[in-house]
Amino acid sequence: NAGVMQNPRHLVRRRGQEARLRCSPVKGHSHVYWYRQLPEEGLKFMVYLQKENIIDESGMPKERFSAEFPKEGPSILRIQQVVRGDSAAYFCASSAGAPSGYTFGSGTRLTVV
Amino acid sequence: DQQVKQNSPSLSVQEGRISILNCDYTNSMFDYFLWYKKYPAEGPTFLISISSIKDKNEDGRFTVFLNKSAKHLSLHIVPSQPGDSAVYFCAACDGGSQGNLIFGKGTKLSVKP
Numbered sequence: 001n002a003g004v005m006q007n008p009r010h011l012v013r014r015r016g017q018e019a020r021l022r023c024s025p026v027k028g029h030s031h032v033y034w035y036r037q038l039p040e041e042g043l044k045f046m047v048y049l050q051k052e053n054i055i056d057e058s059g060m061p062k063e064r065f066s067a068e069f070p071k072e073g074p075s076i077l078r079i080q081q082v083v084r085g086d087s088a089a090y091f092c093a094s095s096a097g098a099p100s101g102y103t104f105g106s107g108t109r110l111t112v113v
Numbered sequence: 114d115q116q117v118k119q120n121s122p123s124l125s126v127q128e129g130r131i132s133i134l135n136c137d138y139t140n141s142m143f144d145y146f147l148w149y150k151k152y153p154a155e156g157p158t159f160l161i162s163i164s165s166i167k168d169k170n171e172d173g174r175f176t177v178f179l180n181k182s183a184k185h186l187s188l189h190i191v192p193s194q195p196g197d198s199a200v201y202f203c204a205a206c207d208g209g210s211q212g213n214l215i216f217g218k219g220t221k222l223s224v225k226p
Contacts, residue, residue: 006156035216041218043202043216044216045216056213104157106155107155
């Protein structure tokens with residue numbers, strides 16, 4: 001039973017390009033959470049999704065960022081027109097609903113050059 | 114406005130001694146608390162949790178204490194081992210809400226042989 005799979009592990013984008021980060025949750029988990037960790041900072045909540053629905057996106061910037069968790073396939077965090085300040089580690093977690101079952105992926109490290 | 118605070122960015126302890134990591138929170142609606150451990154270039158892994166109906170939870174070398182009146186929790190590791198060297202994140206959630214975790218900034222623990 002594989003854990004949360006995130007890809008790519010490392011992503012380099014030029015300013016103005018789009019970044020797509022993928023997250024496949026633990027099999028059977030229907031709740032997905034995205035967090036961002038900036039250098040020297042903790043994990044900041046971005047968005048919480050269940051299948052085909054955004055439950056809470058209060059931590060996600062209103063512009064350029066979007067997330068989806070389709071009925072089939074992985075959850076996608078999409079960042080349009082990336083800027084240097086978007087450089088961070090983006091972690092996805094999944095759960096079956098209980099906080100103690102929150103399993104994190106290894107993260108995608110985005111570098112904007 | 115940080116709802117979960119870990120005021121010590123780092124802690125250094127001798128192998129075999131006790132490590133005490135502290136965490137304070139401000140939101141009185143939080144009723145479930147967790148500790149995560151994170152190695153470099155990996156995602157956080159769940160360590161131990163405590164519900165607000167308890168004041169102590171123990172799992173092997175790890176014990177979490179909760180003081181609700183002070184809005185304070187601590188993680189005790191005894192005896193500390195070099196393999197415990199990692200960043201430890203405190204997290205909290207309001208079980209009555211959507212369930213997303215709010216994290217502190219982390220404390221980097223170094224256990225010296």
